[in-house]
């Protein structure tokens with residue numbers, strides 16, 4: 001479902017497609033699980049339709065994520081808590097064309113599963129936060145946005161849907177940072193509560209990388225998700241982590257950008273992220289700045305209107321937003337923090353064109 005690589009966003013990966021055996025008492029079932037959504041009954045089991053794997057799950061077994069489980073031929077999901085909570089800003093997601101400079105309460109769910117969670121740098125919290133308390137915390141911190149991030153939010157679908165509903169009632173927006181391997185039926189349910197989504201590609205969606213690290217043949221399910229989100233008027237930005245040696249082909253990067261232009265829209269912001277060595281990829285180097293700049297040129301040549309370079313150790317000039325028409329700088333950022341914004345509402349103050357920014 002997700003790659004093993006680490007960027008600003010989490011990565012989780014099932015160990016194998018083998019189902020996991022689980023049995024549980026009725027007391028523990030009520031204590032630790034809630035009934036899941038987006039599934040149907042089938043002969044001798046249930047089918048989960050949440051992500052592209054569409055797992056068939058026999059009684060007392062779990063899907064390959066290890067989170068959704070069949071008890072008595074009903075699909076349940078772990079009763080989640082928030083594992084980490086940080087106050088930052090939407091630029092850290094990265095979202096550069098959505099509520100510029102907005103304060104975000106960024107949370108990571110706790111996945112009690114065999115799926116790997118990569119948010120070790122974040123301060124852990126031990127207090128149990130109900131959905132209402134999470135929203136209250138956002139209000140207390142004066143956050144305009146709650147970001148569901150750091151590990152794959154699709155695994156917390158029911159928790160996020162409910163929390164996001166409460167957040168909207170308090171006029172707080174919701175942001176989802178995901179690998180995009182979520183089925184369109186699930187998007188139809190959750191999109192009304194989600195305001196912006198960051199879709200994280202890695203290695204430009206290289207088929208070998210997809211097969212080895214996402215257990216998928218290609219990026220088609222991700223593009224289907226992007227199209228459904230846009231159809232439901234959710235703001236979308238894309239990241240692509242360029243991974244040295246195993247996913248840094250500039251032509252593949254151009255192909256990914258060309259597909260975004262052809263199948264989605266050239267106005268979708270496209271962020272090229274530097275890879276940082278971690279865990280099983282600790283032997284790989286950081287992506288060089290020159291490689292990121294080559295990819296940047298390719299993405300611009302493909303017709304993407306707003307290309308960015310980010311997640312770099314040193315600040316990079318291509319973190320800034322330039323007007324696509326007159327090429328003047330309209331938003332300046334340093335290391336993912338907004339330093340100045342001279343937009344006139346959503347228009348370039350120099351030439352007056354709209355800059356595709358959600359305010």
Ligand code: SF4
Pocket residue numbers: 001048049050051052053054055062063064065066067068
């Ligand atoms: S979320 Fe995906 S991996 Fe998990 S059970 Fe459902 S279909 Fe399978």
